[in-house]
Structure formats: C-alpha cells, structure tokens
Amino acid sequence: MSLAEVVQYLRRWQVEEADRLADQVEQNAWPPSTEILLALTAATDAMPISPALNENRAIVRLLVGNSPDLVERGLQLGNGRLPGVLFFLNELANRDQVMTLLESLVVSMRRESLPDPSSGLVAPFLAQAIPSVKVEQASTMRDVLSAMFVGDCVLLVEGMPVGLRFRSDGTPVRPTEEPNGEPVVRGPKDGFTESAAANLALIRRRIRDERLRVEAFTLGTRSRTHVYMLYILDTSLPELVDEVRSRIQRIKIDVVLESGYIEEMIEDQTFTLFPQVKPTERPDVAVSGLLEGKVILITDGTPHALMAPATFAAEMQSPEDYYHRWPVSSFFRLLRYVYLLVAFLGPATYIAITTYHPELIPTTLLLGLVTAREGVPFPAIVEALVMELTLEALREAGLRLPKAVGQTISIVGALVIGEAAVRASLVSPVMVIVVSLTAISSFIIPLYTMSLAIRLLRFAMMILAAILGLFGMVIGVVALLIHLTSLRSFGVPYLSPILPPTANALKDAAIRVPWWAMRTRPLFMPMRNHRRMGGSNEPKTPRSRGEGEVN
Amino acid sequence: MQVRISGGLYASILFCLASVTQFMTLTSPLIEASGQEAWISALLGGGYGLALTLLVAWICSRFPGRDPLAAATPWLSVPIRLLYAVLQLLFYSLALRDITDFIEVVLLPGTPGILIGGVLCAVSLYAVMNGLEPMARVAFGATCWSVLVLSLLPVGLTREFNILQIDPFLWEGPIRVLRGAVVAMPGAGEALLVLSLLRHLSPKVNPYKWTLIGLGGGVLVVAYALVLITLVFGSVLPGRQIYPGFELLAVVSITEGIERLQAAVITVWIFAAVAKIAGVLYGAVEEGGLALGLRRRQLFAPAVAGLAASRLWKGVLQEVTYMGRTGWVLALITLEVAVVLLLAVAALAARVPRGRGQRG
Numbered sequence: 001m002s003l004a005e006v007v008q009y010l011r012r013w014q015v016e017e018a019d020r021l022a023d024q025v026e027q028n029a030w031p032p033s034t035e036i037l038l039a040l041t042a043a044t045d046a047m048p049i050s051p052a053l054n055e056n057r058a059i060v061r062l063l064v065g066n067s068p069d070l071v072e073r074g075l076q077l078g079n080g081r082l083p084g085v086l087f088f089l090n091e092l093a094n095r096d097q098v099m100t101l102l103e104s105l106v107v108s109m110r111r112e113s114l115p116d117p118s119s120g121l122v123a124p125f126l127a128q129a130i131p132s133v134k135v136e137q138a139s140t141m142r143d144v145l146s147a148m149f150v151g152d153c154v155l156l157v158e159g160m161p162v163g164l165r166f167r168s169d170g171t172p173v174r175p176t177e178e179p180n181g182e183p184v185v186r187g188p189k190d191g192f193t194e195s196a197a198a199n200l201a202l203i204r205r206r207i208r209d210e211r212l213r214v215e216a217f218t219l220g221t222r223s224r225t226h227v228y229m230l231y232i233l234d235t236s237l238p239e240l241v242d243e244v245r246s247r248i249q250r251i252k253i254d255v256v257l258e259s260g261y262i263e264e265m266i267e268d269q270t271f272t273l274f275p276q277v278k279p280t281e282r283p284d285v286a287v288s289g290l291l292e293g294k295v296i297l298i299t300d301g302t303p304h305a306l307m308a309p310a311t312f313a314a315e316m317q318s319p320e321d322y323y324h325r326w327p328v329s330s331f332f333r334l335l336r337y338v339y340l341l342v343a344f345l346g347p348a349t350y351i352a353i354t355t356y357h358p359e360l361i362p363t364t365l366l367l368g369l370v371t372a373r374e375g376v377p378f379p380a381i382v383e384a385l386v387m388e389l390t391l392e393a394l395r396e397a398g399l400r401l402p403k404a405v406g407q408t409i410s411i412v413g414a415l416v417i418g419e420a421a422v423r424a425s426l427v428s429p430v431m432v433i434v435v436s437l438t439a440i441s442s443f444i445i446p447l448y449t450m451s452l453a454i455r456l457l458r459f460a461m462m463i464l465a466a467i468l469g470l471f472g473m474v475i476g477v478v479a480l481l482i483h484l485t486s487l488r489s490f491g492v493p494y495l496s497p498i499l500p501p502t503a504n505a506l507k508d509a510a511i512r513v514p515w516w517a518m519r520t521r522p523l524f525m526p527m528r529n530h531r532r533m534g535g536s537n538e539p540k541t542p543r544s545r546g547e548g549e550v551n
Numbered sequence: 552m553q554v555r556i557s558g559g560l561y562a563s564i565l566f567c568l569a570s571v572t573q574f575m576t577l578t579s580p581l582i583e584a585s586g587q588e589a590w591i592s593a594l595l596g597g598g599y600g601l602a603l604t605l606l607v608a609w610i611c612s613r614f615p616g617r618d619p620l621a622a623a624t625p626w627l628s629v630p631i632r633l634l635y636a637v638l639q640l641l642f643y644s645l646a647l648r649d650i651t652d653f654i655e656v657v658l659l660p661g662t663p664g665i666l667i668g669g670v671l672c673a674v675s676l677y678a679v680m681n682g683l684e685p686m687a688r689v690a691f692g693a694t695c696w697s698v699l700v701l702s703l704l705p706v707g708l709t710r711e712f713n714i715l716q717i718d719p720f721l722w723e724g725p726i727r728v729l730r731g732a733v734v735a736m737p738g739a740g741e742a743l744l745v746l747s748l749l750r751h752l753s754p755k756v757n758p759y760k761w762t763l764i765g766l767g768g769g770v771l772v773v774a775y776a777l778v779l780i781t782l783v784f785g786s787v788l789p790g791r792q793i794y795p796g797f798e799l800l801a802v803v804s805i806t807e808g809i810e811r812l813q814a815a816v817i818t819v820w821i822f823a824a825v826a827k828i829a830g831v832l833y834g835a836v837e838e839g840g841l842a843l844g845l846r847r848r849q850l851f852a853p854a855v856a857g858l859a860a861s862r863l864w865k866g867v868l869q870e871v872t873y874m875g876r877t878g879w880v881l882a883l884i885t886l887e888v889a890v891v892l893l894l895a896v897a898a899l900a901a902r903v904p905r906g907r908g909q910r911g
Contacts, residue, residue: 189865198608280910356659360815362808470814474821479688482678485685499688 003030005058006385017043037062047141051118053083058085060156063145070148075105078114078159084157085142088168092151097133097168102154104130117160126155126164129335138163146224160438173198179281179303181448186323192280194328196226196300202283203230203298207290217248225256226300230286236293237526243490244295244308259306260298266308268488273453276489278310285319293527309489309525313509316340318446321512330511336444337510343441344454348461348473350434351380356469375425383427387435388459390417395439407430416477496524558756560687561748562765563694564830568652568741569600569769570697571823574776575796576649577738582788586723587781589798590774595728596735597770601644603891604742608749610898617749617758620841623897631893632842638886639835640855642741643828647671650824657797658814671828676856678829679836683751686829691821701772702818707803707812708783716785735773737883742766743890747834814884832856 003235010022021043022037032040041063057072064070073324077084086105088098109129115121126137138144144154155164176198179191179434192199200214210407211233218342219225229248231241247266259279267276279284281303287295289307297306316336321329353360354369361369376383394413398463401409414436421427438458445451457480464472487494497505505522507513516537520530554875573593581589590860611617620628642831659667721728742762780795780819783802789795836852845851 359813360809362810365808468662468667468822469659471654471667471821472670472820474818475670475825478822478825479674479677481689481692483676483682484683485688486681495688499691 001060002468005052005055008052009055012050012052012055013048013176015046017304030446032062037065039432044145045140049139049141049144049156049160049161051161053085053156055157056163057085059141059421060144061486063141064148065526070411073102075155077105077109077112082114082117083391084155086155087148087151088153088325089148091152092149093153093509094151094168097166098153101130101133101168102168104133105155114157119158122157122160122164123162123164127221130166134501136165136167138165138361149224150226155189158511163383169197182280182282182285182319182446183309184318184323188282188284189318190283192283192298192302192303194226194301196298199226199283199298199303200230203290206283207232209359212290213258215245219248219251219253219262220256221252221254223257223301225261227256227550230290230298232290232293235291235365235527235529236295237528240293240309240490242525244297247289248297250468254300256301258302259297259304262297262299264307268490273456274312274484274485274486274487274494275315275447275449275453276308276310276487276494277305278315278447279304279449280307281305282319287437288319291532292521293525309439309492310494311489311492311524312494313496313498315447315450322515326512326514333510333512336446339441339444340454343438343445344458345461345477346438347384347434347458348465348476351384351462352469352473354380354466355466356525369428369430375424376428378427379466380431383412383431384435384462385459387427387431387460388438391435391439392455417512490514492524492526554683555753556683556687556751557753558761558764560684560691561752561756561758561766563690564687564748564826565604565742565762565765566694566769567690567770567823567826568696568744568830569597569739569766570772571820571827572646572649573735573738573769573875575653575794575820577735577792578777578780578795579792581731581777582780582786582795584734585728586790587718587786588721588723589781589786591728591776592731593735593774594770595732596739597766597773598737599732600698600742600770601763601766603740603756603887604762605745605746605759606891607894608762610894611746611749612758613898613902617752619894619898619901620746621750622653622901623788624900627897627900629842631698631890631897632838634886634893635743635890636835636839636842636855638883639744639747639831639838640858641798641883641886643675643831643835643856646741646824646828646831647675650821653794653797654821657794660816667795671825672856674825675832676824676828679802679833679852679856680733683748684750686826686833690826690830693819693826695726696819697772697823700816701775704779704799704803707805708779708799710804711783711802713783713785716770717782718786720782733884737768737880737887739766739785740884740887741831743887744830744834746890746894747837764808812814818848861904 007022007025010018010025021036021039022291024039025032028036036096039538040059044063050059061070061072067089069092071088071090073086073088075086076082084105086102092405111131115125123135123137134356138147138154143165144156144163147154152168153166157164173193173195174194176190178189182191186191190202192202192444195260204212209232209431213231213233217227217229219227227248244266248262250261251265253261253265263275263277263279264270268275271549277297278289282287286305286307290296294307294309297308299306321333324332354373358366378386390413394410397413398410398521418432418436422432423430426551442455445454454457461473461476464476466472468475484495485493493499496502497509502524504520505524507518508522512518516533519533521527521532523530560596577593578589582591585592597898604705610619613619614622620632623631647668648670651664653735654667655662655664672687678689745758745762752758752761776799780799783799784792784795792798797813797817800816801811803812803816804810805812832855836855840851843851
C-alpha cells in the first residue's frame with residue numbers, strides 16, 4: 001500500500017469530493033489519520049473500481065486497515081498476460097470453495113484466453129467457465145467490501161472497471177441439532193442454526209411451494225446483518241406483510257447481533273414484559289406459523305427466528321401438542337394453564353392466606369402449618385422473598401456455570417441450602433414446598449421469554465399479597481388483565497382467541513380437537529385463506545369390514 | 552378510530568353494574584325494607600332501571616352513531632352531558648366508598664380504608680386510561696366467573712336451607728315491597744351508563760336485546776341472591792346483618808376441609824366490582840370530557856378520579872352523600888329521571904329540524 005497509488009486512485013475518480021480527499025491524503029502524514037480514514041470509509045458507497053489493479057489493491061488494503069485476515073492471491077489470467085487479484089477474508093470464506101475457485105482460475109484457466117477486460121464480457125465468460133460458483137458484478141468498493149465481509153471472494157483484474165464476486169457459503173456454521181430451548185419427545189429434532197441461509201433451507205425443505213416468498217434486508221450499518229422476511233403469498237394478509245416490512249425498514253441501528261434487537265424495534269408496545277413477537281428455534285414451528293398467515297423473520301447470526309403476530313395462547317403451545325394424540329395434547333395444554341397460575345400466583349396465595357385469610361385453610365392443615373412455622377422469626381413475605389430470590393440466583397448461576405459444575409451447584413442449592421435453611425429456622429418446610437412447586441411450574445411454560453415475564457410478575461404479586469392479601473392479588477390480576485387485553489401484536493389482540501372468544505378458534509387454544517376437526521386455520525388471525533383442508537377427513541371404518549364375520 | 556364493542560361485552564358491563572354492589576351492599580337494606588319479599592323489590596327496582604335504559608337505547612337508536620347529544624345543539628348537549636357526568640361521578644363515589652367499606656370490614660380489618668380506596672381508585676383509573684375495550688373484557692371475565700359461582704352456590708348451601716322459616720307470600724303487605732323497590736331504584740339506575748356505551752356498541756348489534764340480557768341478568772342475580780339469603784337466614788336476621796351476601800358465602804360447606812370459602816369466593820366479586828367502578832368512571836370521564844371539549848379525555852380521568860376519591864376522607868362531601876337515606880335515594884332517582892327527560896327533549900329538538908334519523 002502506498003500513498004501514490006491511493007492518491008492516484010482518488011484523482012482518477014474525478015469527483016470534487018475525491019479530489020479533496022486526495023489533497024488531504026497528500027498533505028498529511030502516511031498512514032492517514034483516523035478522520036481521513038473515516039471520510040474514505042463514508043465514501044465507499046460511490047467509490048468506483050479503478051481499471052488500475054495496483055490502485056484497487058492499495059485502496060482495499062487501506063480501507064480494511066491492512067487486516068491480517070485479508071488474503072490477496074495474485075493471479076495471472078488469460079495465458080498469463082492478465083494480472084488479477086482474488087480478495088477474501090481468511091476463515092470467513094469457505095475454504096473448500098476457495099480452493100475450487102483457485103484451482104479453476106489458476107490451473108484450468110491459465111491457458112484460456114480471456115475476453116478484453118474493458119469489454120464487459122469477462123463476467124459472463126467466467127460464469128460459464130466456472131459453473132459451480134455463482135458470479136456477480138461488483139461495481140463499487142462498497143460491493144467489494146460487503147462481499148468480502150460475508151465470506152465471498154472478489155476478483156479484480158487489470159483493466160477491468162468492475163470486480164467479480166464469487167459467492168461462497170460464507171462463514172462456517174455449526175451443524176443443525178436439536179434446539180436446547182424447545183426440545184420434544186416426538187417430532188423433528190432439527191433446529192435453526194446461526195446461518196440464515198441454512199435456516200431458510202430448513203423451511204424450504206418443509207414448504208415446497210413457490211408461493212413461499214422471501215424478502216431480504218440488510219440491517220445494521222456496521223454489522224450488515226442479513227434478515228429474511230418469509231411469508232406465503234396466498235395466506236398472509238398483504239397489510240400484515242406491508243406492516244412488518246415497513247417496521248423493519250424503519251430500523252436504523254449500527255449492529256444487529258441477535259433477533260432480540262429486531263424484536264424490540266418492531267413490537268407494538270415496548271413497556272411490557274410479554275413478548276409480542278414469538279421467537280422459535282424450530283423450523284416446524286416456523287412453518288406452522290407461516291401456514292397460519294404469520295410472517296417469519298430469520299436473522300443471520302442467531303438460531304432464533306421471529307414470528308409475528310404472536311398471541312398469548314400461541315406462546316403457551318408446544319410443538320408436541322400437534323404430534324401427540326389430541327386427548328393427550330389437550331390434557332397437557334390444560335395442565336400448562338393450571339401450572340401457569342401456580343407459577344404466577346403460588347407464593348402470593350400462600351402469603352395472602354397465611355397472613356390475612358387463615359380461615360380458608362382446613363383446621364388440621366392450619367395446625368400443621370402453625371407447627372411448621374414455629375420458630376421461624378420472619379413474616380411469610382420475607383421467607384418467600386428470600387427463597388424466591390435465592391432460587392432465581394441459583395437459576396442464573398446455573399446458566400453461567402460450566403455444565404458439569406452447574407448440576408452440582410443446583411443440587412447443593414436445592415437440597416443442601418434448603419435443608420439447612422429449614423433446620424436453622426430461617427424458612428418453614430412449607431415455604432420450601434411452595435417455592436419448589438413454583439419453580440417446577442415455571443418450567444412448564446414452553447416459551448422461555450414468557451416464563452421470564454411470569455417469574456418477574458410473581459414478585460409483584462407477592463408484594464401485593466403481603467400488603468393487601470387476596471384483595472391485593474385480585475387487584476394485581478385485574479391490572480394485568482387490563483394490560484394484556486390492551487396489548488396488540490401487529491393489530492391482533494394478544495389474548496386472542498381467549499378474549500375475545502371465538503368458538504372456532506377455541507378448538508385449538510386451551511385444548512386441541514382432532515386434526516380432522518380443524519378444517520380452518522384460526523379465524524382470529526389476519527390471513528387471506530383460512531381453509532386448511534378440503535372435504536371431510538374424519539376417519540371412518542370401511543362398510544365392508546363391518547359386515548364381515550368375526551372369528 | 553372509535554372503539555367498538557360487541558353485544559356480549561356491552562351486556563357484561565351492564566351485568567356488573569346491576570349485580571355487583573347490589574349483591575353485597577343492597578341485600579341488607581332491601582330485606583330490612585321488604586322482608587321476605589325483597590326479591591320482588593329487587594325485580595321492581597330492576598324494572599325501573601330497565602325502563603330507563605331501554606328508553607335511552609330507543610332515543611339513541613334514532614340518531615346516527617347512536618349519539619343524540621352529538622346531534623343536539625351545544626346549548627342542550629353540554630348541560631346534559633355535565634349533569635350526566637356529575638351523576639356518574641356520584642355513582643363512582645358511592646361505589647368506591649361502598650366497596651372500600653366492605654373490604655375494610657370483612658376482608659382486611661385493620662387496613663386503612665384510604666389505602667384500599669386508593670388502590671381501587673388507581674386500578675379503575677388505569678382501566679379507564681386503557682380505554683373501553685380492556686375494561687369491557689375484564690367485565691366479561693368477571694361476569695363469566697360470577698355466573699359460574701352463583702350457579703354452584705346452591706350446591707354448597709343445600710344443607711343450610713330452612714323451609715320452615717318461610718312466611719306466607721306477601722305476609723308483610725305490598726307497601727313494604729314498594730318501599731323496598733324505592734331503595735333498589737337508584738342502584739338500578741346506574742345502568743344509565745348505556746348513554747356512554749351505546750355509541751361504542753357495534754352498529755350490527757341489537758341494543759335492546761343486549762340491554763335486556765345484561766341488565767336483566769344482573770337484576771335476576773340480585774333477586775336470586777335475595778331468595779337464597781332468605782332461604783338460609785329467614786327474613787329478619789339478614790336485615791340486621793351488615794353484609795348478608797357475605798354471610799351467605801361464609802356458611803357454604805361442600806365437604807370437610809372445603810368450607811369457609813367466603814374470602815376466596817369474594818375475589819370474584821372484587822373482580823366484578825373493579826369492572827363496575829371503572830365503567831362508571833369511564834362514563835363520567837367520557838361525557839365530562841365531551842362537555843368540556845377535551846380531545847385527550849384520558850388525561851382528564853385522573854382529575855375526575857381524584858375528585859371522587861376525595862370522598863374517601865371523611866368530610867363534608869361524605870356527609871352530603873350519606874345525609875338522610877330517603878332524601879338521598881329520592882335525590883338520585885330525581886337526577887336519573889332528569890337526565891333521561893332532558894335527553895328526550897334534546898333528541899326531540901335535534902330531530903325536528905333535521906327530520907331524519909337512523910334506526911338502530
């Protein structure tokens with residue numbers, strides 16, 4: 001990289017701004033100051049590719065800051081008379097594909113004569129000559145840099161005023177495996193990975209329909225994260241698709257590292273604990289969402305796809321609900337709702353009843369409770385807060401610790417500290433039971449973000465119960481209900497189809513009816529086509545079998 | 552965009568209005584006034600409420616958007632809206648005080664009433680600031696739970712029924728029944744809230760049908776509760792009890808270990824009570840805001856709620872509202888009838904020059 005080549009590159013551009021930059025580069029010390037580098041970076045969107053290869057090399061090196069992972073592989077093309085350079089970032093570009101490409105360019109094409117570089121025929125020629133790699137033109141320095149940063153290779157040739165971008169599979173990704181957050185006993189075991197392209201393929205594998213539409217966005221001025229918006233043309237409502245699209249296009253941020261960034265910027269209401277966009281790691285869940293008219297957002301770099309709109313009932317569903325037999329699924333769904341209440345109100349109810357309404361407790365049980373609490377110097381709220389906060393700390397610690405140690409810590413926390421606390425009369429044994437039951441109940445909630453919301457709200461309910469007993473709890477529940485009924489996810493009431501109730505949609509809310517009875521998709525969901533199946537799929541015994549003899 | 556509610560949500564608000572406070576706080580004065588036939592008094596009082604609300608529904612249905620006051624000249628509409636807002640404010644104050652007293656006495660003895668009232672006031676304010684729809688949905692949930700609990704109530708009371716204490720029909724004479732009906736009338740008149748609700752009711756919904764279902768259902772529930780109370784406690788004792796409705800729940804015994812459930816069952820009642828006070832506050836805020844020409848009426852809500860909550864402190868306003876029971880009852884009935892009559896006049900004045908209306 002030399003000063004003269006950079007200045008020459010800028011002068012050749014023949015733009016006032018470039019001349020000014022060239023003057024600055026010339027007048028200041030080499031290497032250029034941070035301000036000049038930032039000005040050059042800001043101008044990359046319009047920077048053309050120079051026909052002089054050395055100038056291109058110099059400016060690319062300068063823009064990338066001579067980074068050690070920048071690989072420049074010099075080539076002699078067209079019977080060895082045409083110099084070129086292949087740029088890529090080490091380890092970011094797929095190694096096998098780089099090798100194949102280099103083999104094609106260096107070995108196979110060494111003796112081939114290339115068309116005149118200024119004729120514009122080089123790109124189609126190479127596309128035909130190397131059919132295994134997709135070739136595109138890069139006309140600005142921004143295109144060159146963007147291509148390298150996603151793991152593609154860029155070929156610059158002497159005399160050619162454009163670059164050639166060779167698509168590669170990009171960054172290495174982990175293989176698809178069962179999602180940690182949404183495991184199932186029955187059902188597909190593949191989960192999304194950090195590669196948006198691979199995730200898209202997992203969905204394509206399940207929907208072999210050309211009406212599945214994919215729109216690509218690039219978010220983050222620095223991260224340039226690829227985001228895919230998926231919907232089905234004749235199922236999703238165009239207004240919903242437009243709304244999601246416009247909310248994504250509104251996002252102006254420097255970095256998008258995870259779908260959580262997008263989630264918080266496209267949801268209807270920020271000041272709530274409840275997720276209005278459902279994250280999922282499972283392709284089957286994403287596909288079922290697509291078929292219900294939802295829009296899916298796949299973000300590169302995270303295995304969590306987002307589904308919009310989301311409802312409370314949908315967040316309480318597990319994918320297994322649709323794979324097991326319907327009575328079993330219905331039972332477990334109902335159980336989930338019951339234990340959601342336990343997770344939310346369990347400790348608060350204990351506090352309210354023991355503090356304010358002991359008459360509700362059967363006499364024999366009351367005597368047992370009094371005996372158990374004998375010697376505990378603290379009121380029920382202090383006991384509950386200490387235990388719940390300790391439990392939350394253990395849970396948080398369990399996430400941070402290495403897996404092997406984490407298990408040990410959990411056992412130590414749950415058994416040893418609990419037992420010791422009871423023996424030391426810091427807490428009563430009943431409180432240990434209540435807190436344990438609450439902890440188990442919170443794991444029944446399928447969606448982790450919903451579980452977090454319930455866990456936090458539990459503390460508010462405990463405080464209300466301690467101050468105002470059952471009255472306080474009712475007030476808390478009413479306030480929460482008002483909040484939930486006012487929530488919308490892309491215009492869909494968050495509590496649909498429970499509130500407002502619709503008979504049709506209730507078939508797949510708290511219970512699930514057999515598949516053949518769910519002829520339509522949820523009617524409360526905004527979509528173009530609610531029909532799921534045609535005719536009657538109800539299984540029937542063949543008539544002939546009924547008339548046969550029984551042995 | 553104007554919020555639209557379905558017939559079911561509209562009926563739920565009316566149900567909560569007509570049944571909640573009446574079940575707990577009106578049963579004692581009604582039985583004291585009418586004895587065993589208190590249920591007839593409740594039905595008669597409810598009939599008065601139904602007549603008023605159906606008349607309002609009929610008037611409203613003649614106008615576009617079911618809003619006769621919007622069509623009337625401001626000289627008429629503003630005073631009527633203000634009078635109506637004051638009436639709703641009084642209802643809110645009374646309900647807030649009644650519910651606070653009830654909770655203070657039976658659920659949280661020793662807890663300052665001002666704290667309980669303040670919490671009720673805050674949650675009703677939160678409901679109003681979130682708009683009509685969430686409030687209506689809370690009322691819907693409360694209605695479903697109330698109906699379920701009231702349907703199951705006789706199961707837990709069967710062993711407590713005492714037929715031998717039943718007097719012959721109209722043993723105390725019809726005059727006492729009518730006296731009881733007068734006591735029941737102001738509470739039933741709270742359903743005048745329909746004036747604020749009808750403009751939000753979906754245009755496809757038949758207002759008469761859902762008014763009958765909501766308000767009629769609430770009145771029937773109160774009458775049903777009075778029959779149960781009389782069957783369990785007779786016709787004298789409940790008149791001496793402060794909250795016979797609560798005592799009724801206290802004697803529920805399903806089996807050993809499942810008894811003394813009054814505090815748990817009462818949570819359903821509190822649920823409905825919040826829906827009721829929020830509804831009444833909504834009426835006061837909406838009409839008051841319209842009368843004063845306020846665009847963002849939700850900002851007006853804290854002032855209205857604060858004014859009503861000021862009654863939680865014992866003072867002049869509280870003395871005024873509790874001055875002589877009969878005088879207070881008659882004053883409320885007069886105000887209710889006045890609002891309806893003035894509405895009729897405004898509607899007539901608005902229709903004469905325009906000539907055309909819209910049937911609901």
